[in-house]
Amino acid sequence: MNQRRSASRCAELFDILDEVKDPEIPVLSIWDLGILQDVDLENETVRVVITPTYSGCPAMQQITQDIEAALREAGFTSVEIKQQLIPAWTTDWLDADARKRLREFGIAGPGKTACPQCGSTDVTQISEFGSTSCKSLMRCNACQEPFDQFKRF
Amino acid sequence: MTEANSDIAEYSLRLGDDALILAQRLCEWCADAPLLEEDIAIANVGLDYIGRARMFLQYAGELTGSSEDELAYLRDSAEFRNLLMVELPRGDFAFSMVRQYLLDEYESLFFAGLKQSKDANLAGIAEKTLKEVHYHLRRSREWMRRLALGTEESHRRSQDAIDELWGYVAEFFESDEVEERLVGLGIAVERRDLEQAWRASVGELAAKTGLMVPDDDLRQTGGRSGVHTEHLGHLLAEMQFVQRSYPGLKW
Ligand SMILES: [Zn+2]
Numbered sequence: 001m002n003q004r005r006s007a008s009r010c011a012e013l014f015d016i017l018d019e020v021k022d023p024e025i026p027v028l029s030i031w032d033l034g035i036l037q038d039v040d041l042e043n044e045t046v047r048v049v050i051t052p053t054y055s056g057c058p059a060m061q062q063i064t065q066d067i068e069a070a071l072r073e074a075g076f077t078s079v080e081i082k083q084q085l086i087p088a089w090t091t092d093w094l095d096a097d098a099r100k101r102l103r104e105f106g107i108a109g110p111g112k113t114a115c116p117q118c119g120s121t122d123v124t125q126i127s128e129f130g131s132t133s134c135k136s137l138m139r140c141n142a143c144q145e146p147f148d149q150f151k152r153f
Numbered sequence: 154m155t156e157a158n159s160d161i162a163e164y165s166l167r168l169g170d171d172a173l174i175l176a177q178r179l180c181e182w183c184a185d186a187p188l189l190e191e192d193i194a195i196a197n198v199g200l201d202y203i204g205r206a207r208m209f210l211q212y213a214g215e216l217t218g219s220s221e222d223e224l225a226y227l228r229d230s231a232e233f234r235n236l237l238m239v240e241l242p243r244g245d246f247a248f249s250m251v252r253q254y255l256l257d258e259y260e261s262l263f264f265a266g267l268k269q270s271k272d273a274n275l276a277g278i279a280e281k282t283l284k285e286v287h288y289h290l291r292r293s294r295e296w297m298r299r300l301a302l303g304t305e306e307s308h309r310r311s312q313d314a315i316d317e318l319w320g321y322v323a324e325f326f327e328s329d330e331v332e333e334r335l336v337g338l339g340i341a342v343e344r345r346d347l348e349q350a351w352r353a354s355v356g357e358l359a360a361k362t363g364l365m366v367p368d369d370d371l372r373q374t375g376g377r378s379g380v381h382t383e384h385l386g387h388l389l390a391e392m393q394f395v396q397r398s399y400p401g402l403k404w
Contacts, residue, residue, distance in 0.1 A: 052281070054201060054204065055282065055285065056197075056200030056201045056202070056203045056205070057200075085274075085278060085281050086276070086277045086280060087280075088281045127190035127193065128194070128291070128292065129190065129194035129198075130193070131193070132197075133197050133200060133201065151288075153284060
């Protein structure tokens with residue numbers, strides 16, 4: 001992932017798209033989430049490759065519009081967005097920094113669960129299905145606070 | 154269009170219709186599920202199916218020159234290709250969960266097979282879908298245990314559901330010429346080969362939870378060729394109402 005960005009001749013376009021956040025999790029950009037796969041410029045047309053998180057995720061529509069808006073604002077009027085399914089999106093693409101920002105936002109990262117408020121690992125799953133497809137609903141037994149966890153997927 | 158492409162379009166349409174019609178049935182539970190967490194879960198699963206339907210219908214539409222919306226909203230019942238089981242009314246909660254369980258077991262086998270398809274688009278959709286099927290199955294297995302081992306009433310309702318649904322199982326494993334040709338090309342899944350593993354999984358869960366696996370005397374099929382139960386027309390009337398009344402309307 002990182003290599004694709006650092007080796008890209010369109011570093012500036014990646015930077016512009018850092019402004020596009022997940023509408024439900026505003027601390028993470030589409031790059032942090034691994035939704036943004038690639039971006040390239042070809043004869044004035046910006047070609048963006050994205051991968052959906054969950055197939056029914058309603059945020060994808062919003063994200064597509066936000067990508068177009070961010071690029072238009074930066075002066076790129078011709079934008080093509082392609083959805084790519086392989087490799088299938090996985091939460092393994094979230095790096096340590098993204099996980100830290102998630103936690104600070106009050107959402108536990110995927111994998112080993114710790115309460116984002118007090119850090120306790122004494123937690124109970126209330127429901128595997130939370131407020132959005134990507135989150136489970138948890139409760140901390142130490143501080144009694146309920147919290148969301150990003151599902152490992 | 155080549156024969157292979159028209160077969161692939163038909164195949165993708167079938168898989169899209171399975172997902173679309175079940176999504177509609179699942180979403181009927183929205184705000185009506187037995188508890189809040191379950192309301193959220195069932196709607197989330199429904200959303201996964203809508204996403205899956207869109208991917209398959211977009212692909213079918215690319216090959217035939219129609220849009221996903223035209224395919225979803227402007228076809229009549231006889232043009233739908235879904236398995237009959239998904240169109241049955243949602244019934245009580247046990248009926249919807251038993252149906253989901255039987256389908257989840259089937260889908261986990263089917264999409265593992267489709268992931269190996271020589272058609273890159275179908276393989277890609279299958280890979281994405283399979284990840285979701287795994288957690289759907291985790292949930293429906295859990296519910297099967299809760300319902301079958303719960304109260305006398307929940308057990309009875311689960312058994313009634315499995316008795317009623319069993320007549321629609323044969324269709325999971327029934328093939329036709331279109332699928333045979335695609336199987337020959339390494340594109341489609343030979344569904345007959347899934348039956349043994351499916352029966353083993355379902356039989357094992359039934360044995361553990363005291364549910365009786367019914368006899369195979371009733372075999373209701375026809376969905377893949379457009380011969381549906383009377384329930385599909387009613388479902389479509391609701392799902393398609395807005396587009397039929399206001400053609401071309403957009404949000
Ligand atoms: Zn805590």
